[in-house]
Amino acid sequence: MFHILVADPISKEGLDVLQQNPNVTVTEDTNLSPDELESRIGQFDGLLVRSQTKVTRPIIEKASKLKIIGRAGVGVDNIDLDAATEQGIIVVNAPNGNTNSAAEHTMAMTMALSRQIPQAHVSLQNGKWDRKKYVGVELKGKTLGIIGLGRIGTEVAYRAKGQRMDVIAYDPFLTEEKAEQMGVTYGTLEEVLQESDYITVHTPLLKETRHMIDANAFSRMKDGVHIINCARGGIIEEEALYDAIVSGKVAGAAIDVLEEEPFQDHKLLTLPEVIATPHLGASTVEAQENVAIDVCHDIISHLTGDTAKNPVNIPSVPSDILSQIEPYFHLAEKLGMFLIHLTEDVPEEVNIYYSGELSDVKMAPITRNAVKGLLKRHLGTHVNDVNALYFADRKGITINESRTSTAKGFTNLLSVEVKTKSGVRRVAGTLLNGLGPRIVRVDQYSVDVMPEGHLVVIHHQDLPGVIGKMGSLLSKYQINIATMQVDRSDIGGNAIMILTIDKYLEKDELAGLKQLEEIIDVTAVDL
């Protein structure tokens, strides 16, 4: 018998899926404090949550029987995925069921913002009949900037076009062709910021997207811009939004999510230009039914030995194959992560070459790890080796694998190549017996770099003094260099320097390094 704890309100239709299974008992308790959850979680095989319950490491560490955590919704930022993976607990979500509802809520908020509907309603409730104060603006003919054109961003784009808005979108996986097919304008982040009358964000909350809309971003927007966030708190820096509204730069903001939830007392809510809802994007009957049914089916599948459709964290490889290839998963993922940092354009094709001892292994699971590493920088932690190829396909990226017998002196060599419109970037790595993974080639250069920590990849001219200048500047920033690798194409030609440093390179420090005259480009890579 499997015991499942339902810790947040979940639609009845989903719970029926669980309750109708004779091997399952369901306990619903949606008022547990974190301490109570921690003390009771040890009795359960499955845990089902929405976004309210924080499934933290201390809770997961007490979950001695837990086999699966189901998230009825998309974002899994309320679940400690690393802790779950370490505990061998699969986390499944329901990524598709609330897309329409979140897109509709975004449009509802955009329209309510434009016509000040909530403010006018409260004014009426207070006995006023104020027709002059609540003069709005039309959406027709205005430009909507969408940052993040995934499932929800795409649906918002179609709806905005229905309102006869012009849509410009930025997404690292958006190509000009795809934008044209959708009838939206392809933009860089800068173009979206500068050209939009309304800006709506639809990215996951990741290290890269945290505070992507900050004071600097606001300063590049049009005066009187409207801002909408129905994605995740933290994508927009709240203090900067507050200041931009007070200064008049931003005419109004519609907010469904903030960094700390619940957010009843937030200072943004004191501003008359702000309208807000308490994280209601997915709160429709239909979305809650969809996500509950999807996630409950996945919970039953996993507990009864079938494959879950929407795993977020766990690889699924047969155990006999796993022992042979598992050591390469980490190397493959790190090569992908490294390479995507060097890839400035949209990836169109990824070629993975298996050489030496790797030329007769089962390639697909290793390929999935390399692709996972490539994609997760922009798509976030829900990309794993199970769903990486699916996401690559959805983003229009072709994946090719080939075997070659020559490993250029290495026992095993895994090479990953990304083709974009602007060219080809390559990286290769090997597993050194007893020493672990190493990056051994970057484009045409030979190196020997452990693929972990904070790396800085510097392309520069091979001139005397460059290394010294780089060292001095880093020392000025109080940054310690742990390792350094250099190689060059020819004397006085182009060269590469790869540093491992002891801390994350901040934006302004990166900009400082780029100022040195011999530098061609500098990329900070966090592995």
Ligand SMILES: NC(=O)c1ccc[n+]([C@@H]2O[C@H](COP(=O)([O-])OP(=O)(O)OC[C@H]3O[C@@H](n4cnc5c(N)ncnc54)[C@H](O)[C@@H]3O)[C@@H](O)[C@H]2O)c1
């Ligand atoms: N308010 C709600 O109740 C509610 C409901 C559902 C989803 N959400 C949230 O909405 C967001 C979008 O969900 P989705 O299902 O569309 O996800 P998705 O994965 O389908 O789309 C996210 C898109 O963001 C893009 N992206 C990643 N980094 C980017 C960057 N730096 N700049 C621009 N684009 C970037 C990705 O390439 C991807 O296409 C998530 O944060 C999700 O948690 C909120």
Ligand SMILES: O=C(O)CC[C@@H](O)C(=O)O
């Ligand atoms: O549980 C909810 O209602 C919120 C869900 C939403 O934020 C999501 O990421 O799917």
